[in-house]
Amino acid sequence: MSADLTKLESHLKTRSYVEGYTPSQADVVVFKAISSAPDATAHPAVARWYSHIKSYEPEFGSLSGSSQAGEAFLGGSSAAAAPAEAEDDDEVDLFGSDDEEDAEAERVKAERVAAYNAKKANKPKTVAKSVVTFEVKPWDDETDMVKLEESVRSIQWPGLVWGQSKLVPIGYGIRKLQITLVVEDDLVSLDELQEKVAEFEDYVQSSDVVAMQNIKGLLQGHVYGTELSHPKHMMSQDWELYGFAPVPRDPEVLFKDHPTASGPNPKQDLFVADDFPLPDTPLVKEVRAFAQKELDEQTFNHSNRVFVYGSALAKTHFPEWKYAETPTAVETYALSCLLHDIGTAEKFLATTHMSFEFKGAIVARDLILQLGGPEAEADSVCDAIIRHQDIFVKGGNITVVGQILQLATILDNVGLRANLVHPRLIETTTAKFPRKGWSEHFARVIEKELTLKPWCHTSTFEVPNWKAGVQSNFATDVRGNEVMRPYD
Known part of the structure; x- marks a missing residue:
């Protein structure tokens, strides 16, 4: 039995799964009824869902729930009706037929209706959102508030984004959790959230729910007006959510007289690779699958190491950035890591005149938007990827996500500032995501792009007016990575 894709499309436009908030047997029964990947143009929501559920295929047997809800989407519009047999007519119509004129008129009318609907569909639609202040009270002063907050944040629904939090004293040593969230009003019921x-x-x-502020006129991430005093307030929420906050670009400025990172013996928290798993979100899973498919093994492993090193650097030396406390910022950084070298993939490097960072940033932004990610998050990832090799810029600022990405990539590629993380972290990370000769591999990628595109952004590492045949400074530095040599 086939699936009713029209009905399923309507259902999944506002949901991530057929039933509930995690994959279940309802998803499995519908997935199996679809013979091949749906057309993303005709059924974008179904295509997104299909790609996500496919990643769970090895786990289908262990998924919970009943298939009953999924059976409602089986059969129907996917079966095409057979055309009726046309009857033979031996008579000749000398004067034409009114039916032919009617058919032509209907065709013209249908084309006009289709054009109108297409034009209407392309108009940006207002997404009603609200900023909510939510409080959760524990039983007593012995309640584990860390576990309480982890439990609350574990609720991941479409249209729900958790923000900053704090613990507020209420007396007798008891503290309540106060947390900010942004909800899409049509998708999230606050009553259901409380339940x-x-x-x-x-x-x-x-x-x-102690406070609720409606945000008006949010069109695909562009603010046209709010009940707050100025649109910049919404922008500041994007800073918080997606890692846009400005920090100094130059690490020499960033680390000057730094309390934990300056001096001969910087702080090295004893982390291991497993302390920093990729976020378990549908968007990260789909982007990870894309990156693993398009990148070679060495580059894919490098991308994962960059996530680990960057997360550790931020947690140890920059807790004031509140990166680790903001799940959407962690997700944004994970997406940036997975896709920062996508422009070096065989599919893209030699098929564009653009530098690999710029092409990769465009591919990344388009992919995130196609998968239903927020435009602000796609913009943050794009910005970080474009700038991730701007390491010689001395003045100005960069985003938090962009700075973490720069610090982590240069650490893995040339060993710079490796003393800011614990040696055990490097050992466990290279064991989990082996380098497999990454230094030589990446050096050859550098040389390949320089040869193909001597104008490329990578040439900023080289002598002025670099020409083919001149040894690459950057490739030499990468090959000379003594810190990582034992793990190559």
């Missing part, structure tokens, strides 16, 4: 939070009964005594 879900109440399920964590080991930690939660009660919850309450």
